[in-house]
Amino acid sequence: MSGGLRLDEIVARLGGMLQGDGSLVVSQVGSLLSAGAGEIAFIASPKYRAQLKRTKAAAVIVPPQFANDTTLPHIIHQNPYAYYARVVGLLNPALPGRSGVHPGAVVNSPLPASVSVGANAVIGDGVRIGENVTIYPGCVLGDGVAIGDDSVLHANVVVYDHCVIGRRAVIHAGAVIGADGFGFAKDGQHWVKIPQIGRVVIGDDVEIGANTSIDRGALDDTVIGNGVKLDNQIQVAHNVSIGDHTAMAGCVGIAGSARIGRRCTVGGAAMISGHLEIADDVHVSAGTLVAKSLSQPGAYTGIFPLATHHEWLHNAAQIKRLVKLAERVAELEKTIELMGKTS
Amino acid sequence: MSGGLRLDEIVARLGGMLQGDGSLVVSQVGSLLSAGAGEIAFIASPKYRAQLKRTKAAAVIVPPQFANDTTLPHIIHQNPYAYYARVVGLLNPALPGRSGVHPGAVVNSPLPASVSVGANAVIGDGVRIGENVTIYPGCVLGDGVAIGDDSVLHANVVVYDHCVIGRRAVIHAGAVIGADGFGFAKDGQHWVKIPQIGRVVIGDDVEIGANTSIDRGALDDTVIGNGVKLDNQIQVAHNVSIGDHTAMAGCVGIAGSARIGRRCTVGGAAMISGHLEIADDVHVSAGTLVAKSLSQPGAYTGIFPLATHHEWLHNAAQIKRLVKLAERVAELEKTIELMGKTS
Amino acid sequence: MSGGLRLDEIVARLGGMLQGDGSLVVSQVGSLLSAGAGEIAFIASPKYRAQLKRTKAAAVIVPPQFANDTTLPHIIHQNPYAYYARVVGLLNPALPGRSGVHPGAVVNSPLPASVSVGANAVIGDGVRIGENVTIYPGCVLGDGVAIGDDSVLHANVVVYDHCVIGRRAVIHAGAVIGADGFGFAKDGQHWVKIPQIGRVVIGDDVEIGANTSIDRGALDDTVIGNGVKLDNQIQVAHNVSIGDHTAMAGCVGIAGSARIGRRCTVGGAAMISGHLEIADDVHVSAGTLVAKSLSQPGAYTGIFPLATHHEWLHNAAQIKRLVKLAERVAELEKTIELMGKTS
The missing domain is CATH 2.160.10.10 (Hexapeptide repeat proteins)
Structure with a gap:
């Protein structure tokens, strides 16, 4: 978690239109229901409109059509959910990587200095790894593997x-x-x-x-x-x-x-x-x-609808008789047509 | 496998009522069908009653209602299956752990002396691990992880x-x-x-x-x-x-x-x-x-019942016509009602 | 990839009957559609006969019944697909193993000299491993494990x-x-x-x-x-x-x-x-x-047939009424039988 960001800093970085006090600092995100002091929430769908009215969040991200539904400081953006995703990233930056190769790693290929390789990772011959790549402990990369810049391979x-x-x-x-x-x-x-x-x-x-x-x-x-x-x-x-x-x-x-x-x-x-x-x-x-x-x-879609096991037993049994049932219906249709003609 | 236990030792540790020779030693468990000399079996359900009569086990664990169905030494307990589970544990104790940290492990947090960490395991910063925890080789624990007493993490x-x-x-x-x-x-x-x-x-x-x-x-x-x-x-x-x-x-x-x-x-x-x-x-x-x-x-439950592929093809084809079939039945009902009125 | 093999060398090793220039060298396999110069394809099913006529492969593996369908050099075999599988192996031999135990491996059991153990692999006590076994990095073998000759365990x-x-x-x-x-x-x-x-x-x-x-x-x-x-x-x-x-x-x-x-x-x-x-x-x-x-x-087989989600909604709804539908059909049958008698 970062030390928090002012709303106007967020808007400066991510765009959107700010309404309300730009000096307000938020340090974490939350849902409309759970967010409290110092937290920013978002609303994307009309079905959460009632929650918007009751939220205890310090600020919200809203689409233009709900801009007037809140008296809280808010950021207006066409895609509040994607905006929110980016705010989560800003407020929860990845820790600075520990670049360098752990002495317990086994590395058989030259690597850029910006790469981090964890303990007991094994990197084969002729491997090409880009800048700022992070290889967590226990990873095994075979010969001739190539990995692009800024990629992260978690453990094992x-x-x-x-x-x-x-x-x-x-x-x-x-x-x-x-x-x-x-x-x-x-x-x-x-x-x-x-x-x-x-x-x-x-x-x-x-x-x-x-x-x-x-x-x-x-x-x-x-x-x-x-x-x-x-x-x-x-x-x-x-x-x-x-x-x-x-x-x-x-x-x-x-x-x-x-x-x-x-x-x-x-x-x-x-x-x-x-x-x-x-x-x-x-x-x-x-x-x-x-x-x-x-x-x-x-x-x-193609899934068998759920039922209580008891109901399912009955309906599933009918599945096996479906062809027969269809034949019986066809038979009835013929009989009735005949009856119609003879009556 | 332990050297075996006398039936009266088992009852002393796990409870239950012993009938028969308490000095009998059993060294392993088995099913009613497979158990032989020195082995103890169990019965929980009436459907295995015939097996109980024929079992070659040395002893059996039985619920009260089957206590008179066997002449073998037996332990009576309300829940023979759970009792059996505990007997398996008594007769097959885990090997004494090799506590201590393997020199090939990478450990960045202080650990209790009772903890075992296998070769090439990696334990991050700020990790809290309880007493008697066993970490097998190749495990990777990130920073700030917490693990309670007596837990076991198998390899990788x-x-x-x-x-x-x-x-x-x-x-x-x-x-x-x-x-x-x-x-x-x-x-x-x-x-x-x-x-x-x-x-x-x-x-x-x-x-x-x-x-x-x-x-x-x-x-x-x-x-x-x-x-x-x-x-x-x-x-x-x-x-x-x-x-x-x-x-x-x-x-x-x-x-x-x-x-x-x-x-x-x-x-x-x-x-x-x-x-x-x-x-x-x-x-x-x-x-x-x-x-x-x-x-x-x-x-x-909600699963499509199994059939031969041939039968399935026919019945599955009907699924797609189910709405139509229901409509045809409704149509028939209407026609017949009409015929009833006009006749 | 090997340097390639002459068709007559392939036939000498794998059997089959050669028709055409046995000195032709193929260095890789391909499908009838994708194979080009120096590549050998195969045909097993009549449905690819048209592709056989148009293939740009250098040679093909064919079953006896299609032997006259191509003017390319070809190998005739009863099971062209299995033959092809073996040709892939011949043309793409596994690299010579690096036998020996990596210094970063932890090995607690004696191993044959022909065995290869990768970095950070861990092998317990009392393990029996056959000749020419390859254990890749990061594998963990517990105590008393046994592995037969020529087996390969990939990483982790x-x-x-x-x-x-x-x-x-x-x-x-x-x-x-x-x-x-x-x-x-x-x-x-x-x-x-x-x-x-x-x-x-x-x-x-x-x-x-x-x-x-x-x-x-x-x-x-x-x-x-x-x-x-x-x-x-x-x-x-x-x-x-x-x-x-x-x-x-x-x-x-x-x-x-x-x-x-x-x-x-x-x-x-x-x-x-x-x-x-x-x-x-x-x-x-x-x-x-x-x-x-x-x-x-x-x-x-037993799977619910796929449909558009819209169609599925309708048909799935009927599943839950199948018992009722069957009852309605039975009712109609009775009514009509009655009508037949009274008319």
Whole structure:
């Protein structure tokens, strides 16, 4: 936490229009409900308007249409949520990095002086690392890996040989980049391993969650576009490509060679089958299996609705009789048509 | 494995009523079917009564109602399964810990002499660790972390800065506690990261499985209650709270700000959506997506019933015509009502 | 990448029948669509026949029935895909291992000279490791672990005490073998931990993906057969047994004591409930929950079909009225039968 910032300093740095006392100092953010003295909140949606009236925050960030709804000092901005995100960053700056290589690290490649490498990290041969990169303890980077400026690899991240990570990446603990894709050819009852000789190539501004895995390509590369955000426990198979600015929630799985468009969102635990294409701006609901290509933008869902276990037993039993039920209805229709004619 | 215990020693330590030869020594546990000489089994449910008659175990743990069903030496207890769990512990005590800090560990905080820190573990600044804590090799603890007495962190666990873990925790290999929550604000087509400044706060007697991830809170903390048991590969998003004694099986995902009650159970690969509340004593079936709050205790399910792929193709096709089918039935009802009137 | 191989050298090593110029050198593989000069492609299915005619590959691997469909030099083999897999291996040999123990590794057991142990790996007491095993940096092997000849453990793999891994294993980064199974007995509202005293025993020729977890058995062992292939992010619970040559895609979960047969395939994110048996040669579709034993080979599926979110809302609403709908149809049938009699 910083020592706090005056509202006029915030506006000078982030833009927006200030109304009220610019000398007011805020030192932390909070929600409309929880914020108190010295804290700044935001409102983006009309449904929180009642909370805006009652908030004990010292100041608020509001969109133009709510500018008159508060007597508190406020900053007006078209996108209060994104503005708020930036204020959180200003008020909670990352601690100054301890650059330099810990003596317990094993580094086999020359690094810029601005790079920080934690204890027991291991960096292979021919690795190229940009300026101001932070490698936390326990990370293992294979030979020939490349990492762009200002990226952060949290503890125990593994990057296999020759994978490429762009600038400003944030990769969380336990993530594995570049393990072999799951490629085997059947030979009788045995599986013959197909060596996986592609790489993983990750664009700029990508965040990758804890314990997420992204496999290297079989022949060509697995490609993660710019600005992609992947949550924890995600599995990205070989030769997948994910378009710029697509975001995926935790536990998602993407099977091999799937091509996901730009600006898509994928809900938690959704699964995307292999060898299909998903258009730009597709939104897949949590828990949904996508087993075919989706060529049109829009929202897609496929989940069995929740019920009490007792109700579910009854309704699930009907699922197995659906074809029969449809046949019975068709039969009734025929009978009635006949009755209509004969009567 | 210990050298074995006499039945009367077991009863002296764990309670229960002994019937039969108290000098009998058992050295291991087993199931009714597999146990042999020197082994003790248990029965909790009437459905294993036939196995009780045939068991070759040396002794058994039985509930009062089955006390007369066996001629073997037996211990009578109201909860034979929990009793058995404790007997497993007595007969298979953990090896005496090798306390002390391995010379290959990197420790930047003072630790009690009773603590064990394995090779290549890394412990940051300002870390507070209780008595008899065991940190296995390769663990990385950020600055300001706190861990209560008698906890065990298995190999390669990562705990981010300022997270708090209670007493008697067992955290399995590869678990990640305190990575950033998945918080981004949309700005045009870009995502703006919202720094995650909350912590993870974990109560006493919590077990966390291998490769499970628990994210730190955005503003407030992510909170795991006392006695919570989480299996492997679970994802707990930011600001989730899990009530005391709730247990979740492998591959479960909990989205942001979900509030789960006490004494709940969640089956494997179930998903719980964000910003909802689940009451105490709710039981969610494996594979079920919970997309709304559940205010009543009870069992809830929502899974598509399994069939052969061939049958599934037919029934799944009907799902897409369900609305139409319902309309056809309504139409029939109207026609028949009309026919009834006109006839 | 090797310097390339003549087609007649490939046939001398791998078999098959050569037609065309055996002195042609190929240095890499490619798909029919992407391969160019110096590259060899393959065709296995008639649906790529058109691509075969247009390919710019230097040579192709074909099954007998397509031998006359190309004028390029070609190798005829009954199983072009498995043949191709082996060619990829020939043309992309693993780099010669750097055998020996890195000075930063901590090794408490005697190892063969042919073994390679990377920086900061930790190997416990009484560990038995075969010839030519490669242990990457950051791996942690507990006491009494056994690993067969020619196995590779990628970075940051954890193997708990006394687990056994066969020959030629490939275990990817972040995998955890032998964590405690999820075993607790309920005692009032508390859970009593049941110490997990079984092991994990893994056969020969097994591949295990990144961040996959396989739990040790409660009493008996968790058993993974020969030739089993597990993708990333898989959870295998205690006392599961998986038959030889079964393959599972990413994000699959297998609950405790499930017995899976041989030569099965399990699609991504499928879940298999505990204490059931699955026959040999069963194929479970992605996203499917298997909650009962499957005694017959074949393909099984249980997923809610995908739709636009709008359509889904309508069809899902009908699911909850299915029992009622079936009752209405039965009512109509009765009414009509009555009308038939009275008319």
